[in-house]
Amino acid sequence: MSQEKTFYKPIFRHLLPFGWKAGLILLLIFSLPRFYLVLQANKTGSYQWVSMVFVAMMLMPFLLLTRQGRQKIGWSKPRNMLVLLGSLLWGMLACSAIFALFYGLYGDSIANAFVYIARTYNQLPSPLDADSRLLFFLIFSLVSMTFSPIGEELFYRGIIHENFAETLGDQKAAYIDALAFALVHLAHFGLIVDQNTWHFLPIPALLWVTGLWFTCLLFNRMRRRSGSILGAILTHAGFNLAMNFFIFYFLLK
Numbered sequence: 001m002s003q004e005k006t007f008y009k010p011i012f013r014h015l016l017p018f019g020w021k022a023g024l025i026l027l028l029i030f031s032l033p034r035f036y037l038v039l040q041a042n043k044t045g046s047y048q049w050v051s052m053v054f055v056a057m058m059l060m061p062f063l064l065l066t067r068q069g070r071q072k073i074g075w076s077k078p079r080n081m082l083v084l085l086g087s088l089l090w091g092m093l094a095c096s097a098i099f100a101l102f103y104g105l106y107g108d109s110i111a112n113a114f115v116y117i118a119r120t121y122n123q124l125p126s127p128l129d130a131d132s133r134l135l136f137f138l139i140f141s142l143v144s145m146t147f148s149p150i151g152e153e154l155f156y157r158g159i160i161h162e163n164f165a166e167t168l169g170d171q172k173a174a175y176i177d178a179l180a181f182a183l184v185h186l187a188h189f190g191l192i193v194d195q196n197t198w199h200f201l202p203i204p205a206l207l208w209v210t211g212l213w214f215t216c217l218l219f220n221r222m223r224r225r226s227g228s229i230l231g232a233i234l235t236h237a238g239f240n241l242a243m244n245f246f247i248f249y250f251l252l253k
Helices: 003-007 020-044 048-064 067-072 081-106 113-119 130-144 147-168 170-187 202-226 229-251
Strands: 191-194 197-200
Touching (some): 020 048, 020 147, 020 170, 020 191, 048 147, 081 202, 113 202, 113 229, 130 147, 147 202, 147 229, 170 202
Antiparallel strands (some): 191 197
């Protein structure tokens, strides 16, 4: 049986023929609403609707894909546990490199991606004492190490990657899913709101997108080396853990 007939469940095969067209359709369905919701969340500080997008991404492999399709995206037991154990650390190192770049270039200014993202945590009490800082760090880290890594990796390094890989090959698919991920994160930084006015920061935005693009290639590499999508999820979780550490212990007062 062809991969096209074993990837999507029968009810979806005519709507989503396995290949780049299905990948593009799914990217548009999820990326456009998510981009808008993140922009709104940056103003309000409430990310509950963005979390719903991540939950939907988590459910997609189980709603759309056959058992063989889920195995193809890496929903399987890891074959290399040593790589898996190192994935979290690689994600933390990737985030640290991007933080060092932005802090070295832009310091505490709003052109620093981490400073801007820290400002979106505007519902936290200020100043934070040691106990509350630790508590909120743990809460935010728990959320950011589950919802977005699981949802986004199942979606981007899983479903989207395999659709494009079917048509264009694995390497080009890795470039495309990384670019799609990086561009949608312009809603988190690049297109910013400051004093109720929207601004676009071209050079910081380019650095942000480029850094995330390379980071996504790392996510994909960890998926391949571990033999499981869990490698990408843990690398992503490590990235988010490091980001929260820098925000809570270097930036937030």
